[in-house]
Amino acid sequence: MTDTHLTRKDGTTYAGTHLIVDLHGARHLDDQPHIEQALRDATKATGATLLSLHAHRFSPQGVTAMAILAESHISCHTWPEIGLAAFDIFMCGATHPHAALPVLRAAFETDDIRVTELHRGAI
Template sequence: MPPAQPQPLPAPGPAGVQLVIELRGGEGLDDAARIEQAFRDCVAACGARLLHLHTHRFSPQGVTGVAVLAESHITVHTWPEHGYAAFDIFMCGAADPWRAVPVLRRAFATEDVAVTELRRGPA
């Protein structure tokens, strides 16, 4: 019997998936507590692990925030005067950032959500 031939290693997958999420017409875009809860709900839905969460409310309006995850991050910056929020969700490993999209839709009561996906890392 001839010796077994070495099998090629599978091609590496992406290091992670990044979603750029634009939310328009939502409610509560000036509410830091609502945004923090939405971040926590996204982390749970995606199967990620929260390490740190920080938000800052600007005067007269707007919120910026970051959730640092074991799997990467979630960030947001809102312009409530324009009914607009820009989220960035980057996750690696088994965490699935796509599960955050319906969470954000519900959290801010809008169906006007645009998502752009980026596959990060070696392909």
């Protein structure tokens, strides 16, 4: 990892910001194309670079999706039966991971969004 990929904030240097995001009362949780587009839109909003996207729809329901980014990843796991979408947003460098939150809120039509922020690899 080169120095340019580190995050500096409030006098601290660390490898990246990891947001643990739970969306409750969410919609469109069994719609794989919708979830894939939400990941693309969230990636764009953060200023990250999408390298690849893979998703799998389970039977009878639920989707797991992963956006591989040059700056790390965004993953999504859904439980339509309880209205839950769980995201991990982990990014390094000059990205803005919090910018994904309003995109996800709108895409999944919920105001019940719970976020935990971790700073990974503090130096």
